[in-house]
Amino acid sequence: MAEGQVIDGIYFNEVWEDAGLDEGTKKLTPEKIEKVINKVLEGETGARLKVYVDTCVHCGLCSDACHYYLSHDKDPTYAPVAKVKQTMWEMIKKKGRVSPTFMKRASQIASTQCNVCMRCAMYCPFGIDIAYIMSVVRRICHFLGITPLYIQDTAHSHAVTMNQMWVKNDEWPDTLQWQEEDAQEEIPTLRIPLEKEGADIMYSVIGPEPKFLAQLLYQAAVIFETAGLNWTMPATPGWDNSDMAMYTCDNEIMGRVKRVHFETARRLRVKKIVMGECGHAFRSIYDRGNRWLAWKMHPVYVEHAIEFYYNLLKSGKIKIAKKYEESVTLHDPCNVMRGRGLYEMARYVVNEMCADFREMEPNREHNYCCCAGGGVINCGPPFKMTRMLGNRVKAEQIAATGAKVCISPCHNCHSGLEDIVSHYKLGVHVKFISDILYEVMEKPGAV
Amino acid sequence: MKRLRIGLLIGMTALAWVMVSSSIPAYSQEDITSLKDEAFGKGQRPPAVFVHEAHNEKAEIEDCNVCHHVYKNGEKVEDESSEDSRCSDCHNVKKGYPTRPLMKAYHDLCKSCHQTKKVGPITCGECHPRKAASSAHEAEEGH
Amino acid sequence: MVNMESWDWDTQEKTVSDTNGWKDKFEWVEEFQASPDGEKVAAIVKTGEAEFSVCVNGEAWENTFDKCWYLRYGPDGRLSCIVSSEMEWTVAVDGQAWDQSFGYVMEVKFSEDGKNVCAFIQQDGMYGAAINGEPWENLYSNMTNFAISSDGQHTAGSVQTEPMDEGDIFKFQSGIFTAAVDGKAWDKTFVNVWNKAFSPDGKRLAAEARMTLYDYTIVVDGVPWSEIYSCVWEPIFNPKTGAVVAPVKVGASWTLAQDGKTMWNRSFVQCWQQIFSPDASRVAAVVAPKYGKWTVAIDGEAWHSIFDDMVSDMVFSPDGRRLAAVGKNDYDYSVIVDDTVWNGTYDMLWQPVFSPDSQNVAIRAEKQGRQTIVMNGKPWKQECEQVWDPVFSPDGSKVLIRSIEGGRYIRRVLPTTELTG
Amino acid sequence: MHGLYNFVRGPLAWVAFILFVGGTLYRLIAMLVIARKKDNVVFDYFSLFYGLRSIFHWIIPFANRNSRQRPIFTIVTFAFHICLLAAPILLLAHVLLWDESFGISWWTLPEGVADIMTLIVIGGCIYFLWRRLTQPEVKFVTFASDFVILAIVAAPFITGFLAYHQWLGYKFWLILHILAGEVMLVAIPFTRLAHMIYSPFTRAYMGSEFGSVRHARDW
Structure with missing residues (x-):
């Protein structure tokens, strides 16, 4: 690592090797960059981006919101507004005529130095949504093929399997059946009902649960069983509520994954979806994915695990x-x-x-x-x-x-x-x- | 190139300053009269400087009723004048109707004439100087 | 099609089985499945320690299995279940397991007449399909989006044709997926291939595909349309002409395209789930004319009735003149027929069913935990623990209602007029 | 002098006000049109109640966390903005001009108070300048244009202050003051001073999203 390295006049506060960024950048040409940036800015952004850029008075008040900034001893390059300066302002100012190295750095900033957590939106007096601006940068990087490798692979997984972890179609129901069998050792009557049409609740989780965290499926099954709920899990793709395509801003795949999820809930005729303890999946279901599909809110009510547990404890079911x-x-x-x-x-x-x-x-x-x-x-x-x-x-x-x-x-x-x-x-x-x-x-x- | 332009800018600004400020006169011994109207009470600004004789002489005003006018039914009565009464007798300080409020009456009367004749003060500080002495002259010099 | 003439349309009401007794017999009874003709009710039951079977009208199949799941009646009334014995999986039809078993069996689909039972299988980590137990000759290292032709004689999936190292995004982006029909992959590969549709004769296959990370189009028999879109949804075939119709995204809005040419002169914020009328003269789709506002559009003309959450389960009447669908606002589902919303909302609705003469529409509905049939907007007086989709007699004069009331599974044949009032 | 004064006080003022009002309207309408066309969701999630709730929490000093974290900045910026708006609008001399031109007038500030407010605005500008020059997180995102904007804002107040006190070259400062004010008016819709126009909308939109969709607070 060469902290503070300057490459082609662009300041890299951190330098890491990532094949997605490094190889992707090699394939870039200034013409392609210009074309893609302008395509996204003209075709996909509107009043929000424009007003955000015109309204920002460069006051730096958002800085203290960002954990990167605070953790790096207030290094100004990590301030939220600084990330906009090093990405979107420059793209707009130069009308897309920026270098491949610039874009590589922009991708690094947007993908790895911003968690789009929106804390800064609460520190900006104007409520400027820098997470949104970073998402636009990621969107441009998606079209340019310069997204960090691991997350790009995850987006590919979503595109093929509709889940985050390349879990194949058989592995999911198989895992649930094993978990059911394991849990029956503890609670003999326990069942993980698969494909039960007309159940009240569809329980959905994220890809890593069947892959690495199967005990969470077990625990959820015990909670559902103990609370005596009429629930089900789909045996088909659509069981996974996660969405890394949302974070690579491959919106088309994000939407495709969300559509499958909600249509699976509709196919199973459930009244609501309860989802496990996941944050980004909630965002994709409640905020980003549904919106891309023109659903103003979630078309089937989605209850996050916190609300679910709250209701169970409050009602005395648990x-x-x-x-x-x-x-x-x-x-x-x-x-x-x-x-x-x-x-x-x-x-x-x-x-x-x-x-x-x-x-x-x-x-x-x-x-x-x-x-x-x-x-x-x-x-x-x-x-x-x-x-x-x-x-x-x-x-x-x-x-x-x-x-x-x-x-x-x-x-x-x-x-x-x-x-x-x-x-x-x-x-x-x-x-x-x-x-x-x-x-x-x-x-x-x-x- | 850039330096040249900045230099030019500074030079022009200085020139403008000199030109506009050159009207500052030397101190004069003449008596000063002002439009101090008791009706105003304590105003926010000093009363307007107004050297009656000098002003009228310079402005070649002979008829009193140019300023000391009399209005009847909204029409100025040509051959009547009102120098025997105070302005505030007709022009109330606060309530305008039916006549103009006192301050507005002064402002309008003075400024409209100065504007028409293109002489005389028309900005606030010219009539209401912070330092009465120097600006009084300035006001007069303008004639 | 299934011959419904031979069904019993005369017996007005009979209790086929009292399922209350099942729980005494078996320690474990899963949810009930009713046969299409209503004569049978079945459920997966636990017959012993780690031993499962299927109980039909109170009698368990002779064969038992280590595991059973996905119990479903086919259109012809045969009962299928995915079963496992000795770590191998297969499909049991009416209690008889297929000869061949597999590493795993997932989705089971039936031909329209029910004669062919098709399954998505995994064998030794390779994936493919099986028809009546007969698997593809070639299996693939990955497969998704299993589809079958309407006669069930052809199966297809989106398959991976070349191996890819974990995380090799560049290999992936070079395009290593395509569609395989009956085990044979198309020559051309794509970045992704998704939902597929067979032509009515089962000879052609259309699919959604992604050519690069962001160029989408429809591929028919391995040949992509010349037009590129920013996104596409699932294609369908025109049942008469064989043309392929799919929703496509042009700029920021969606419309329907046929064989690569824009078909509707109107576009929408969203457009999907398109269906043809039986005579292929009309095409309808679920659309969002405005953001967050959903309705049905027929031949590009949107209905006026708007729902905030969603519209689904569209179905054309047999004569193609009418269309019914389900709409949802907040927690309330409603039925919408020919742009008229029925009075009354429900906690859940299934797919509407038209009578053969296209005059009546009936639907399975649930409110406050009780289920019933609603016809032409009017709920049937009986509220049940559970009902199944209503079935009209071929002449449309009667309705078969299958229900569970007080634990008893009841088969009723009612004159349609009794429900319409 | 009459000619120059009357020109800046008359036609130029008209031009400035027309550009200010027209520019503001243009920016607002353009924003709404482009939002309608390309960002329609903004309207779909807009909530008057939550928008106002958010604005309320941000126009009250110390009613939001960030303002409590930075007490000095909060005091300066609130004083600055209040004085920036109130002093020119409620200034006796300005109101007299309105009265003279259009016969409309309103309550005015005592001149001494307005004088202090002017100094507060100038002080605020100096404080902002100091931040831009010394605070790394501000310096890093400061462009030449930021100094120009700061100068545009400071100029009418500095010249106004000098003119009011009539120290040297009263009429020069007065005319410069009018010009500076006109420059600032015109600059509002066409520079980042447009935050004056846009900020109620951005704030209200974020407040709507947080309030009615996210059920959370944004302050």
Whole structure:
């Protein structure tokens, strides 16, 4: 790494090797760049981008919102507005006549130095949505074929399998059947109902669950079984609610994946979709994917796991046997807190489950980003240090609570926090709500 | 090139400043009269400088009713004048109707004439100088 | 088509099976499936420790399996289930497993007459399809979007034709996917191939494809349309002319294109799920004339009734003159027929069913946990635990209603007039 | 002098106001038209209640987190903006001009107060200049145009202040003051000063998204 390296007059605050960016950049020509930038700016952006660019007074007030900026000792190149300066302003000013090296750097900024967490939108007095501007930059990079390799591969997976992890069509129902069998050892009557048309709820998860985190499917099944709910899971593609194409801004694939998800719910005639503890998937279902498809809101109600657990605890369908003793803190994931305002419900759930809950500061909408979301963790190992160095403030924030367990009701946050916890040697366990809920709930059906 | 342009700009600005400011006169011994109307009470600005004799002489005003007018039914009465009464007798300070409020009456009367004749002060500071002495002359010099 | 004349259209009401007793017999009873003619009700049941079977009208199949799932009646009334024994999977039809078994079996699809049962299979990590247990000769390392022809004699999937190392995005972008029909892949490959449609005679295949990361078009028998779009949705064949029709995105809006030429002179914010009328004279699609506003467009003319959430389950009447669909606002589903929304909303609605004479529309509906049949906007007086889709008699005078009431599975044949009032 | 003064006070002022009003309307209408055409979702998610709720939280000092984090900046910027708007609009001399031209008038500030407000605006400009020159995160995103804009804003107040106090060259400063004011008026719709026009909309849109879609607070 050569921090502070200047290549062709463009300042790289970090330099990593990524085949997607490096090889992709080699294939670029100035003509192609100009054409694509203008195509996207003229064809796909409108009042918002224009007004955002014309309204920004370059005041720098957004800086303190960004964990990258704070973690890099206030290095100005990481400030949200600085990211716009190094990308979109220049593209607009030069009418797309920017160099391949510039575009490579722009892609690096938009894809790996911004989690599109939208914290800065709450710090800009004008409410300028820099995450949106970064998404436009990513969109341009998508058309130019300069997206970091790992996340591009994930977008390819979505395109082929409609899930995030190249899970093949048989592997999904097969995994559910194994989980069902395992769970029956604990609760003999437990069933994971596949393709049950007319069920009340379709439960959807993200690709990594069947691949690496099957215990989450197990725990969810136990919760559904114990609460006595009429639920189902699809056996076909459409089971995965995740969407990395949303983050590479391959909007067409994002829309295709979301369409399959909602049409699967409709095919199964369910009244609502309950989704696991994932943030970006919620954003894609609730905000980005549905909109691209012209659904103003989700066409079938989508209940995030936090709201789901909240309702189960509130209604007494799930009861707590014994509260969790270990001290816990709660990380507020951007997509369900800033994105859906579930922070009070999350606190209710955590307080019901745990005896010793400690708030992080700042919290709720103002919580620091995990630095993994927005597709950044999905850019893979080449950019791991971007996340570690870029989120020292998160480590400090967690450490300050003194809690032994950090609850993170989001997959990306979860993985990102685990990395941070280990990099900064915090000695904290990162858990999902369901990890603890499963542990402390009453299970009358268990043998 | 750039330096040249900036130099030119500075030079022109200075020239403009000199030209406009050159009307500052030397101190004069003449008596000064002002339009200090008791009706105003304590105004925000000093009363307008107005050297009655000098002004009329310079402006070649002989009829009193050019300023000390009398209006009847909205028409100016040609051969009547009102120098025996105070302006504020007709022009209320606050309430305008039916006549103009006092300040507006002054402003309109003075400025409209100055505008028509293209002489005399028309900006605030010319009639209401911070430093009465110097600006009074300025006001007069303008004639 | 299935011969419905031979069904019992005379018995007014009979309890076919009291499923309450099933729970005593079996420790585990899954959801019920009713046969098309209503004479049978079936469910997957647990017959012993790690032993499953299918119970039909109270009697379990003789054969038991380690696992059973996806129990479905075919149109001809035969009952299929995906079953596993000794770590191998296959399909059991009326209790009889296919001779050949596979590593896994997923989707099962039936021909229109029900005679052919087709399945999406995996064998030794390779993927393909099987018809009545007979698999493709060639299997592929990956397959998605399984499709069958209406006669069930042809099957197709989107397949990967070349190996790709994990994360090799450049290889992927060079195009290593295509469609395979009956196990034979097209010559030309694409970045992606998705939903496919067979021509009515089963001889041709059309599919959605992506040529680069962002150039989309429709491919017919391996030959892409000359037009490139920013996105496309699933194609269908005109049942009479054989032309291929698909929604395409031009600029920021969607419209229908036929064989690469724009078909409608109007475009929409969204347009999909297009269907032809039986005589192929009309084509309808679900459209969003405005963002977040959904309706039906027939031949490019949008209806006036608008729904905020979605419109789905369109169906043409047999004479092609009428069209019914389901619309949703917030939590409420409604039926919309010929641009008129029925009074009354429901918590759930299934697909509308036209009578053979196209005069009546009936639908399975649920409200507050109770299900019933609604015809021409009027709910049937009986509320049930569950009903199945209504079936009209061939002459349209009667309706077959299959329901579960108080745990009893009941088959009713009612005069259509009883429901229409 | 009459000619020059009357020119800047008359036709030029007309030009400036027409460009200001026309430019503002043009920018607003252009924004709405392009939003209709290409960003229609903006209207679909717009909520008057949540838009106003958001604006409310951002026009009250210390009602949002960022303003509490930066007390000095908050005080300066609020004082600056209030004075920037209030001083010219409520200035006695300006109101007299309105009255003289159109017979309309309104309440005015005592001149001494307006004088202090002018100094606050000039002080604000100096503070912003200082930030641009010294604060790395601001310096990094500062362009020459930012200084020009700052100068455009400062100029009417500096010249106005000098003219009001009539120290040296009263009429020179007065005319320059009028010119500077006209330049600023014209600059509002055509430079980043357009944030004056746009910010209620961007704020309200973000407030709508946060309030009615996200059920979260944006302050």
